[in-house]
Amino acid sequence: MMKALVLDATYYPVQLIDWRKAMILFFTDRAEVVDYHDDIEIRSTSESFKLPKVLRLFTKINTLTHVKFNRLNVFHRDKFQCQYCYKKFRESELTLDHVMPKSRGGLTNWTNIVASCHTCNNKKGPRTPEECNYKLLNKPIEPKWTPMMAFKLSNLEKIIFKDWFFR
Numbered sequence: 001m002m003k004a005l006v007l008d009a010t011y012y013p014v015q016l017i018d019w020r021k022a023m024i025l026f027f028t029d030r031a032e033v034v035d036y037h038d039d040i041e042i043r044s045t046s047e048s049f050k051l052p053k054v055l056r057l058f059t060k061i062n063t064l065t066h067v068k069f070n071r072l073n074v075f076h077r078d079k080f081q082c083q084y085c086y087k088k089f090r091e092s093e094l095t096l097d098h099v100m101p102k103s104r105g106g107l108t109n110w111t112n113i114v115a116s117c118h119t120c121n122n123k124k125g126p127r128t129p130e131e132c133n134y135k136l137l138n139k140p141i142e143p144k145w146t147p148m149m150a151f152k153l154s155n156l157e158k159i160i161f162k163d164w165f166f167r
């Protein structure tokens with residue numbers, strides 16, 4: 001998959017993103033293209049564009065990197081996968097689990113809360129993952145990119161790019 005590098009408004013590198021998301025940032029006036037891939041074009045039936053290689057965001061990076069800690073954003077960060085049994089669930093089937101139990105001083109924040117299905121959460125109870133032989137799928141961290149934004153972008157892709165292809 002072709003990637004594009006995103007810079008913040010001060011030209012500081014932020015992250016690599018999928019080329020589709022790069023095009024969306026450009027088309028929605030959220031970024032300008034700093035450099036293109038010379039040899040790759042994407043085409044619709046009427047137009048063609050060179051593929052962006054480096055983009056610079058107009059938005060200040062603080063507003064992009066600060067991700068609000070809430071239930072839905074945790075689920076998006078964890079890709080709606082229970083972090084203990086690794087299966088995918090719907091929002092209604094997931095709960096928030098304190099990795100270090102609250103009763104033992106565990107905090108309610110990005111680094112101690114993970115998505116868990118009801119079954120795993122009940123089995124785990126007030127224990128640590130190690131104490132019940134659970135291995136976390138991913139170490140919980142504060143995400144740098146708003147999960148809701150990524151989610152919205154992935155929805156947009158389908159609309160804008162359904163008629164598009166690489167030449």
Ligand SMILES: [Zn+2]
Pocket residue numbers: 082083084085086087116117118119120121
């Ligand atoms: Zn589970």
